[in-house]
Amino acid sequence: METALYLLPVTLGETPIERVLPSYNKEIILNIKHFIVEDVRSARRFLKKVDASVDINSLTFYELNKHTLPEAISDYLRPLADGHSMGVISEAGCPAVADPGADVVAIAQRKRLKVVPLVGPSSIILSVMGAGFNGQNFAFNGYLPIDPAERARRLKELENRVYQENQTQLFIETPYRNQKLMEEILHVCRPQTRLCIAANITCEGEYIQTRTVKEWKGHLPDLNKIPCIFLIYK
Structure with a gap:
């Protein structure tokens, strides 16, 4: 070796x-x-x-x-x-x-x-693979700001990059705040923007679903305290 x-x-x-x-x-x-x-x-x-x-x-x-x-x-x-x-x-x-x-x-x-x-699982790559979004131009942005106003501004910035740069945007949240973040995405982003929610990747109960913001309203999964990664694209 x-x-x-x-x-x-x-x-x-x-x-x-x-x-x-x-x-x-x-x-x-x-x-x-x-x-x-x-x-x-x-x-x-x-x-x-x-x-x-x-x-x-x-x-x-x-x-x-x-x-x-x-x-x-x-x-x-x-x-x-x-x-x-x-x-x-x-x-x-x-x-x-x-x-x-x-x-x-x-x-x-x-x-x-x-x-x-060495080769192994990456939630970032696997979520891009499963979302159906642009896999040639994407950015992982880590955690969004905790302050609600700053987080809303950041979400709008990332959504604008989706439309201006044709770039898939990925971000994560502390698992116990997943529900709050999903609700904020639906409130801030455009109805036609697509959101992929990818949770428990490679694990039991794996969940990878893509819908428009409009389609997600009233149908959000309960992913409290579950590792998730979120992706938005046009």
């Missing part, structure tokens, strides 16, 4: 590993002893899910999240510089995509250390 910083995708929920991750990923994981992770507990759980025989106590974990000091991140790559492969694991999906893992990947690139992204 080539020495590198391996970006290791994680299931998006309790989906069986074999449904969404190739067996090659397991081969790589079992040869790595140093992991940069968003959360140590969930990373340990994922590794045990990959192979129950993994000796967790023999592994070294470096936590990388919003609480990690920037000056600490560079030191995390010391094992890689010394010739030991490392893995990056996020909470769900692909590391370094809407994920703090991007910071350590940027450092690896600056240091000319080899980076290898």
Whole structure:
């Protein structure tokens, strides 16, 4: 196995590993002893899910999240510089995509250390695939503002980009605020604008539906506390 910083995708929920991750990923994981992770507990759980025989106590974990000091991140790559492969694991999906893992990947690139992204599920890509929207020009915008007035303005900005740039717009919300966001989309956006609601992607109860704003009114699903991604297009 080539020495590198391996970006290791994680299931998006309790989906069986074999449904969404190739067996090659397991081969790589079992040869790595140093992991940069968003959360140590969930990373340990994922590794045990990959192979129950993994000796967790023999592994070294470096936590990388919003609480990690920037000056600490560079030191995390010391094992890689010394010739030991490392893995990056996020909470769900692909590391370094809407994920703090991007910071350590940027450092690896600056240091000319080899980076290898592995295949796995991305809610962003899978939702674009399932929406029926423009897959050649799209933008992921992360979380919208919490303030209602600012959020309404941002929604209008994104909708204008849909019509002016022919660009699919994606965004997410904290799961317990899904219902409120869906209601605001229906209030702010044009009746003919299409909204795709994609929830529990690759998991039990997967829900991916596209309708116009007008068609959604009075028919919104109950997706409170369920991981969702929202897409709008003309």
